[in-house]
Amino acid sequence: MLGRIDQGLEFGAIEATLPSGRAVRLGGRGEGPVAVVVLHRWRAMLRLATGGSAGWYEAWVSGDWSSPDPVPLFDLFMRNGRALGNVGRAGRLTGIVRRFAHWSRRNHRANARRNIQFHYDLGNDFYRAWLDPSMTYSSALFADPADPLEAAQGRKLQAILDRTETKPGDTILEIGCGWGSFAERAARAGRRVHGLTLSSEQKRFVEQRMADAKLDGMEVSLTDYRDATGSYDAIASIEMVEAVGQEYWPAYLDAIAARLKPGGRAALQYIAIDDALFDAYANNVDFIQAYIFPGGLLLSTKRFRALAEARGLAWQDEHRFGQDYAETLYRWRLAFDAAETADDLPDNFPPGFANLWRYYLMYCEGGFRGGGIHVAQVTLVKRA
Structure with missing residues (x-):
């Protein structure tokens, strides 16, 4: 997942701290904001992969990740939306459940x-x-x-x-x-x-x-x-x-x-x-x-x-x-x-x-x- 995000960041970068404490930089190939993100638990990435942006919010509430300012991160995901593709979209099974719930509230x-x-x-x-x-x-x-x-x-x-x-x-x-x-x-x-x-x-x-x-x-x-x-x-x-x-x-x-x-x-x-x-x-x-x-x-x-x-x-x-x-x-x-x-x-x-x-x-x-x-x-x- 981190590799896919790295490849999709044509503009701006993410300076991430992994659960092990290791620092990595994703993107950085084009002008754009720099987001700072601390991954406290790998579960954050699992929730992103399965639940998309709703799962990412649930990970934030649970303390799986934090940031001194999340706005640049949301900026990056939208700024690079075409290149990122379905990164940040709900996975197939979770997506089906969420789509049915959304349909029921049409x-x-x-x-x-x-x-x-x-x-x-x-x-x-x-x-x-x-x-x-x-x-x-x-x-x-x-x-x-x-x-x-x-x-x-x-x-x-x-x-x-x-x-x-x-x-x-x-x-x-x-x-x-x-x-x-x-x-x-x-x-x-x-x-x-x-x-x-x-x-x-x-x-x-x-x-x-x-x-x-x-x-x-x-x-x-x-x-x-x-x-x-x-x-x-x-x-x-x-x-x-x-x-x-x-x-x-x-x-x-x-x-x-x-x-x-x-x-x-x-x-x-x-x-x-x-x-x-x-x-x-x-x-x-x-x-x-x-x-x-x-x-x-x-x-x-x-x-x-x-x-x-x-x-x-x-x-x-x-x-x-x-x-x-x-x-x-x-x-x-x-x-x-x-x-x-x-x-x-x-x-x-x-x-x-x-x-x-x-x-x-x-x-x-x-x-x-x-x-x-x-x-x-x-x-x-x-x-x-």
Whole structure:
């Protein structure tokens, strides 16, 4: 396994200490980050070989390996994803078990609500402890790395609103409204926004947000996107489609096409994986799917775009900003660590929960820094 990793590291290197205490250097043939990893037990490599990235997380929890900073390691595995091939993917038998479990949580109507609640109904107090004051849980858009996170989030929300090309009095359907930061911005600009969510906690927060802001241009409902009705001047959907799953991409795009007026615009922000890596990724179950987002799947831009265009939705003005997401995740992790240190995280979670989320934030940050996954905004225009 170490030999396969060494051969697959075209960029960057790993400085590893083996269980015997011997130091080895893997890769180092091209420019890239250098990760420091201590293998305390060989069981770490067995878990990687059989369980992929989920097994590697389980090895970390068990103390089979450690690192002063795991982010460069996750960066390397994504940066070298093509050359590494299936290194880091679950083995055949474990993979079958994990794939069945993942399939059983696919996003039909009943499961979709359970899956969303699994992640988003952890409690508003939990997310409030480390998100920026706008409660925006998606990538910010930085003009400068020194930008305050709240300002960068505001820039992202405005960019989505601008893509709709709506004017005061126009209607916007927001598919996956989160805690209402976009809806509030759009309502303050005179738009009428109907937000959809499957999270009871989010709905409660948005309703309080509406009351506090005294805005009558916002409404929110616990509604599956497949059950939305009406006709809208525009649609916004910010990092919601990753929770849909490939099987339901057509239904998601059908809903957009059905709800948009002719000539209307849908402004999407989505996360995608390198198209060359998509098949191997989609046929496996990674750490995030196993532990964080049941039923989730990143997009293949090529495949998703083809489905959109087949439904009369023109793909326009795609803008990628993956490194902004890496910075966003880094800021969230600093805030998360500060909240834990200050004992501001809710105390109703099981032991190890905070470490799971810290690992998740580091894992995602490394993935974006490595470039194999990216976040983008795009405008879909319904042909008149």
